[in-house]
Amino acid sequence: MGSINNLDNEAFQDERARGGTHHFIPEALSSLETFDHRRVLDIVSQLRKCGLNSVLSLPQIVVCGDQSAGKSSVLEALTEIPFPRKDNLCTRYPTEIILRQAKSDSLQIRVIPGPERSAEEQKSIKDFRESITSFEELPQVMAKATEVMGIDKENGDGGDTNHRHAFARDVLSVEIEGPNRPQLTVVDLPGIVQSQTKDTSQADVDMTIKITESYISQPRTICLAVISATNDYANQPILNKVRHFDPKGERTLGIITKPDRLHPGSETEDAFLRLAKNEDIYFTLGWHILKNRSYEDAEVSIQERNASESNFFRQSRFGTLPPEQIGIGSFTDRLSKMLFSHVQQALPRLHQELDEALEDISKELAVIGESRASPEECKIFLAQLALSFYEICKAAVNGHYEGDYFRYTGKGSSIQDLAVNRRLRAEIQLLNQEFAEDIRQKGHKYHIIGLGDVSPDTKQEDLESLDEEPLESERETKNKPPAILDPQKMQHRKAMKWVNDVVVRTRGRELLGNFNPLVIAELFREQSSRWSFFAKEHINKASDASRRFLERVLHDMAPRDIFNRLWPRILEDITRKRQHATDELGKIVKDSRSYVINYNHYYTDTIKKSRYERRKTHMEQCLAKATRHRKIPGSKTDQTYADIDLNHLLGLFSERIDPNMDDHSSEEVLDCLFAIYKVNQKVFIANVTIQVIERHILQGLEDIFCPLTVATISDADAVALASEPAATTKQRDFLTGRLAKLKQGREILREFTST
Template identity: 25%
Template sequence: MGKRIRHFAGVESSEQLAFIDELHALGLSSTIELPELVVVGDQSTGKSSVLQAITEISLPVDEGMCTRYPIQISFRQTPPSTKPSIKATITSGPQTEKDDAFLARIQDYNIEKDSLTPEVIREMISKATECMFGKHQRGDKTLCDATLRIERSGPDELHWSIKDLPGLIRKGGSAQAVPNGDSPRLSNTTIAEEIVRETLRNERNIVLVVVDDVDIERQKSLEIVESIQGLRNRGIGVLNKCDKREEGAGSWMVSLLQNDLATVPHLNHGWFGLRNRRPIEPKLTDVERDDAEEREFNQAAWRNAPKDRCGIKSLMNYVDRERRAQLQKSMPQIISEIRQKLRECDWELKKMGEARTSPRAQRYFVLQFCNDMQRMADASLRGQYHDIASEDPKTRLRYMVQERLDEFSVAVLPVHEINMSFGRYEAELSALRSQSDDPAVWEAAIKQHGIYAEIYKEAMICRGRSLPGSVHPDVEEKVFRRMSAHWEGYAMGIVEDAKTLVKECYDILLRLAIPNARVRLEVSRVIGGQLEDWNKDSDHALQALIEDNQVRPLFTRNPSLEKKLSYADQRRNAIFHGRASPKAAPDAIPRDGSFLSTLLNNILQTRAKLECYYEIACYRFIDNVAMQVIERHVLGPKCPLRVVCAETFTQLDNEELSRVAGEDKTDTSTRQRLERARGRYRDALEKWEQLSVL
């Protein structure tokens, strides 16, 4: 450890900074956005030099060792009686948190030393790389979202930490993270964005964006900074003079320091100027390097630069103020988020129940998801959707089925065959009457006119079985069968639609009741036969209804039929037995009505009867489809929503029960992950309670 220790100026938030560092040590940064001081920048811009200037710790810059994963350097204050110590650990990230093989590799990584020399840091990074990547250490997988935490503790330290991210590189108009010495690889894109962009999107972070004067001239790093969205009010630019070009180099930095807000809008905190502390001065101490930086900025070239924006001390004082302000602002929200995450873990573990390693636990688990499924099924079928924890409209099964029944009712009523369609009965008779006074003309006309022609044709076919001039009863049935033939297609359509809606709702509710995909698969296997029976029963019920409609005699007790027929008879008599057409002579129409033949009169009467009966029979058919098929079978006891029930699954033998409800490796891994997370959140809240008491 060095002879002197650089500190930030503020001490007011030391305990809260220690608490945040403990949250990082617990690994909560993978699920909670914790405030950090983060350093980003393009490769070869002196990012390591800035880190060394702030921490006075020399990080190795060769072999790409520091760029494959984030490195967090933390400082912790300990009681006066303790000895300074160094400790290195690895905390998983959002992606690696779910990788059991990765967690197993880093489980034993724990390096403790007495001092933090470059050799010790190199050892920590080398072993961390081996643990993180395993056999992929030199393969295509060159980035990782886990964090190497190097903690230096001692009585002379103050609590704070800083994180170094993989270097940025410009590609295709966007910023990506790649390891030193490597070109961007497709396999690294997702990891790179998770590491860099997710960190930058954390609004609680303070980000130091490092560029050097050569890249300023090329505008390369400035373009990268401008492409990073979400840095407003959090980005602090660091101009790192690298001594590559002495002539005119300072003028670029002075210009940016004086006009910082207008140059890069995302960096509202402006720019600070530093002297690049590259390892070209390996023999200089940190004090000597600070003195060299001070002499640099005292030269005439920097006379017009604001003094509070030049040098490492100015940067650290500014960052310290911003860091403490951000900490005070974020702390209540962080505690609230930790409590919420703890509740979510408790809820998920409650849904999983106790470890399902015994028949008793397995039966209890089955009973739980069956009860959940039945509760949501009743809610969906009764229209009480507030009991379903989903906003998916497909869970509103009752509403969706009723909507389709409404469409079915509207579609099935009209007679779509052109030669079978109904017109307005009274208007048709008036038009027929006005054509001529000759009954032979009327009879000839109806032979060519829509439904009248169908009735006449059937009457002629059946005339051998009826008295002359009469219409055989079979005529009514035959014509009606053809009039209602299209009902079958619409009925089959509504039933298929209803079954589809049931299946879609069933899939959603099953995922809600049983989050585990393997258990859902086993449940579907158990009830597969019942679902097949449900499908067949629904089809058979519909087919029976359709066949019954085709063979059932034309009959109804609906009183509206007689009323409508009576009115139709009155209008027919009024038109054909009343006053003559104005165009006809008064004596041209006999008053006794003998001019209207019995056959013609029966045909007109049959047409009126069919129209009156069709509407009654159609609505009866619609109701039968809705009640006898949809309600009784599609949504009935064998409905998929109802078959996932305790009666089915609690009767399974132990072997079958274990196959359905037993835990596999995925279940065990998920349970362990949730228990680890719950333990971390509980520990965090306990530490917060201790801090609140102090």
């Protein structure tokens, strides 16, 4: 038996007699041997060698077609490797031929298990490796590989075949290395089977389709779509398959085999000629014609095969096609340029995809974290997670948004935009502003016209219409909370009646014209009765904002299994903080509804201002009535002067004094009520935002889950919280393997780019 590089003497003489060579370098691939081609294709070979093809789509050549379309013969003509063939037996599994350069000669055969194999089967299949020194040993080794795959290659003896498979998704990898080998990877796929037979089940038929689609769907695969001239090409499914995944035909080269089986001058020959000219089914890469060796010519040499092909094209109408479309010589040259161009175009984008995949997998690994098996590992993991969680939460509470985590991607400043961008302090500030505005605009039960904010120009008809409006207690408010209703507008006369009724029913031993100080507290309680509704709603909104923020932070930082275990604990703390805030609000509301106490001079200033404005308005009205505009004596124009009757003015002003002592006291009560309401409104807003929201919702938010919390938990709790399931361990190992391949691939591409 001869070595890989040198056959034995007898085989060598026989090969020379047939015009052969004494080494594995096929003449058909000599066009791939330029420096640039070798350099570029060597990069892809190295990427494939490091296993990157299992992560990213790498440039490759795939021979695909229907059953017995002549794919293996095309592969043999291209690589000049004598694969064992049988006329009634097609390829049963993907065969990957790897030709690459190395310092020494070697021929390795191994089987790559398919993804559906069990762990035990994968180990058994991966253990299969064979080295041979001559192509004559290839049939025996391939038979062993077929047996390892569990394929009944001879279809059994007619017994039960329910557990036998005619095809496999395992890949037979034939790797040939040597100092003069070309850089090329070619994959021969099983032919697509049309229907099931006694030897081929429907599952086998489906598998041939899945295998073909899994390869030709990859965007960097050059598809050599092989069709046989012995069958109408409209009935060969491979053409529809490649056009489905490559609709523009940008990476598909159509190959017509067995043209010598056509009758010269027949309509079928005309149809295949039109097809070869790209006039029927259009491929951007076009079509090529090859004459395969027949079963009877199986023993002839490659050189005899090439000579027979050349002779056929000299005599056939197919010979009228452009020379670059016929024959194995021009085919290989065409394929060489095509592959080289394809790889050159793919490498820049491949580099980008590799960097993106590296970033994505690195993020996934960062989320999974380090191994978490022992209590110590679990505590370390939780401490690191808690530290990151603490720093992000503290920054958000303090409004420090310098980190990448707070990068703003919105266009506005709405609550939704702030929530999406994790800016918690800004969101709470906006909620505080909305709460304060709601209290100012809607917090009072009655809006009294003419008290502090309505001018004397208010139309009488408007006042009369308001006077007819019923009190809120008379409305139907059973299904509508008071906080949702706008304050009821009340005309001044009705407000006086409302106050007078309270004054009368709270009267004690005070003199007529005076009022019981407790009346202010009773009126204030009614006027401010809506505050608690707005405050409770504000607590809910602020608490929900903090809950959403914490949930998102934990979701972004922790693996899913850790999140599911840890989040309920954090949610308990959030609920507890909300309850504390609600309890604090209850105390504030209770204090505000007790006896009214005030030491703010703003109260007296407001009362004085109200009285002054009321007197000023009355004086202006009296002055207008006591003024007469008279014409200037002796003036030739229509100029007039104002003549003010002071006695009449004083009389009108004194008429304002109301002898009704109840009206007087009611007026005084309204002034006091308006003043104390404005003072306590500011106090209430400040108390809710500081003592409730700030103290109980925001303060200590970062301490809910921090390193100190982790330090106090037991080993059992740490394991219960952080121990990883077997699926996570498997996922980490999978991602770590992918990351290693990607890093190795990046170094290969970086070295290629630098040179």
